[in-house]
Amino acid sequence: MAHWNILCDFDGTIAIEDATDALLERYAHPDWLKLERDWREGRIGSAECMAGQVALLNASREEIDTQLAGLRIDPAFPAFVDAVNAAGVTLRVISDGLDYAIKSILRRYGLEHLPVQANHLVQTGPRSWKLETPFADAHCRVNSGHCKCSSAVRAHNKHRRVLLIGDGASDFCAATEADFVFAKHRLIEHCRHADIPHVSIVGFADAIGLLPALLAGKLHTPRRTLAAERISS
Ligand SMILES: [Mg+2]
Ligand SMILES: [Zn+2]
Numbered sequence: 001m002a003h004w005n006i007l008c009d010f011d012g013t014i015a016i017e018d019a020t021d022a023l024l025e026r027y028a029h030p031d032w033l034k035l036e037r038d039w040r041e042g043r044i045g046s047a048e049c050m051a052g053q054v055a056l057l058n059a060s061r062e063e064i065d066t067q068l069a070g071l072r073i074d075p076a077f078p079a080f081v082d083a084v085n086a087a088g089v090t091l092r093v094i095s096d097g098l099d100y101a102i103k104s105i106l107r108r109y110g111l112e113h114l115p116v117q118a119n120h121l122v123q124t125g126p127r128s129w130k131l132e133t134p135f136a137d138a139h140c141r142v143n144s145g146h147c148k149c150s151s152a153v154r155a156h157n158k159h160r161r162v163l164l165i166g167d168g169a170s171d172f173c174a175a176t177e178a179d180f181v182f183a184k185h186r187l188i189e190h191c192r193h194a195d196i197p198h199v200s201i202v203g204f205a206d207a208i209g210l211l212p213a214l215l216a217g218k219l220h221t222p223r224r225t226l227a228a229e230r231i232s233s
Contacts, residue, residue, distance in 0.1 A: 004214070005155040006084060007148075007174065009166035010095035010102050010118070013184060014204075016072050019101040020050070026067050027059035045143020046096050046170065047133050050119060054098075054131040061123060068104045076204035078109055083208050087215055092117060092155075096146040096170040098131075119145045142173055152177035163214065165207060180219060182207050 011018040024032045032053040039049035059067075084091045095102055095118040102116050120132040137147035152174040155162045164171060164178035167185040175181050175191055181198035183191050191198035199219065201207055213219050 003160050004089045004163050005160045006089055006091040006163045006165065007094045007152060007155055008091055009171050010093050011097045012167040013165055014073050014077050014093065015105060016074060019068065019071055019105065020097045022071060023057065023064060023067055023101065024053055027063060028053060028056040029058065032056045047136055047143050047145040050145050051131045054121065054129050057129045058127050060127055065104065068101055071105055073105060073109055074204045076208060078111065080204040080208050081111060083211055087211065094146065094148050094151050096144055096148065117146065117151060144170065148174035149177050180214065182210065
């Protein structure tokens with residue numbers, strides 16, 4: 001039976017809302033939207049975008065905590081974590097969002113034990129913050145804060161396959177490096193266009209249902225085989 005490392009996006013995948021956007025909408029100078037537009041239109045990478053946005057935050061730690069306390073996760077995610085643990089599979093959260101937000105939300109659901117790789121939110125004054133990007137990569141093709149493609153490459157070894165679970169643009173490059181993808185939202189279309197082996201899911205209730213088939217090797221087809229099928233057909 002193949003062993004798997006699961007890499008799981010946070011905002012929009014585990015968390016229903018985008019925690020970073022929720023903080024920016026409430027507490028950042030409106031110029032954060034200009035940076036957001038520059039990122040969406042490809043003029044800057046997410047590293048530059050988020051560093052600029054976090055610098056525009058004007059909020060105390062208490063205010064940030066209050067805002068985070070209102071954010072929810074997919075109600076089936078805790079049961080998915082249980083199923084994954086029972087199967088001896090590792091799961092790590094890989095996010096281009098904010099570690100402080102992710103850890104605070106996961107703690108509320110008793111999931112603080114999950115390993116998290118994300119951008120680091122640092123308080124620099126009573127109401128000021130800055131972003132550090134410990135998982136950035138100088139060679140990142142899309143200049144992400146967290147280069148998820150590098151994280152996906154590192155999660156591979158000769159004993160483990162990589163399953164990516166994600167929903168959006170920050171997952172596109174990692175999807176290319178994964179052996180299989182559980183895709184939500186915009187990531188579905190991306191996997192379809194890029195010929196990445198995937199199934200589409202609405203949420204973690206679907207992921208729980210798919211896990212036994214994945215572990216039994218019934219979902220995953222090695223890419224070499226897929227390519228060979230395309231050539232011979
Ligand atoms: Mg996401
Ligand atoms: Zn990258």
